[in-house]
Amino acid sequence: xxxxxxxxxxxxxxxxxxxxxxxxxxxxxxxxxxxxxxxxxxxxxxxxxxxxxxxxxxxxxxxxxxxxxxxxxxxxxxxxxxxxxxxxxxxxxxxxxxxxxxxxxxxxxxxxxxxxxxxxxxxxxxxxxxxxxxxxxxxxxxxxxxxxxxxxxxxxxxxxxxxxxxxxxxxxxxxxxxxx
Numbered sequence: 001x002x003x004x005x006x007x008x009x010x011x012x013x014x015x016x017x018x019x020x021x022x023x024x025x026x027x028x029x030x031x032x033x034x035x036x037x038x039x040x041x042x043x044x045x046x047x048x049x050x051x052x053x054x055x056x057x058x059x060x061x062x063x064x065x066x067x068x069x070x071x072x073x074x075x076x077x078x079x080x081x082x083x084x085x086x087x088x089x090x091x092x093x094x095x096x097x098x099x100x101x102x103x104x105x106x107x108x109x110x111x112x113x114x115x116x117x118x119x120x121x122x123x124x125x126x127x128x129x130x131x132x133x134x135x136x137x138x139x140x141x142x143x144x145x146x147x148x149x150x151x152x153x154x155x156x157x158x159x160x161x162x163x164x165x166x167x168x169x170x171x172x173x174x175x176x177x178x179x180x
Contacts, residue, residue, distance in 0.1 A: 003054060005061070015040035015041075017041045017060065018087065019059055019060075021065050021070045022073050023075060023104060024075070025041070026101070027082045027100065030081045030082050041108070042112075044100050044112065044113060045115055048112075048115050055113055057109065057113055060109055064083065064105065064106075065087075068085055068104065085098070086098045
């Protein structure tokens with residue numbers, strides 16, 4: 001990503017939305033000042049609401065209880081005093097801790113990042129039109145797969161490109177040692 005973006009003077013920033021990062025962000029009062037981390041997922045949740053925001057998310061886990069408890073134990077073994085996951089909360093404090101952990105587990109990331117773009121289904125009018133014009137799929141029909149030739153410049157269309165012409169970005173695998 002950074003190889004492409006650097007040629008267009010686009011600054012790419014990273015944010016820690018890993019399971020351990022989300023755990024640490026959820027319990028700042030249990031940590032020392034030096035151990036505290038910002039709630040990157042909440043920050044990204046605000047960022048995606050802006051019209052010009054571009055967020056690229058890498059795959060991440062949908063944390064189950066065993067993954068969550070393993071991450072908690074690992075953090076605790078490294079000196080982070082995060083609370084244990086209360087499997088059967090009895091007190092109000094345990095219930096509050098469990099509630100915070102429950103917001104972290106599962107598919108916590110995707111719903112936040114899809115804010116404002118959460119309905120990815122085709123609109124009913126588009127579906128109805130597609131049903132009207134559909135034709136039989138010919139047996140043996142193949143979809144063409146275009147590829148970039150080695151070490152050639154490729155034109156990429158960039159959304160909201162402020163320049164009056166397409167940007168030409170070099171193919172990232174090209175280097176003086178690999179040119180043919």
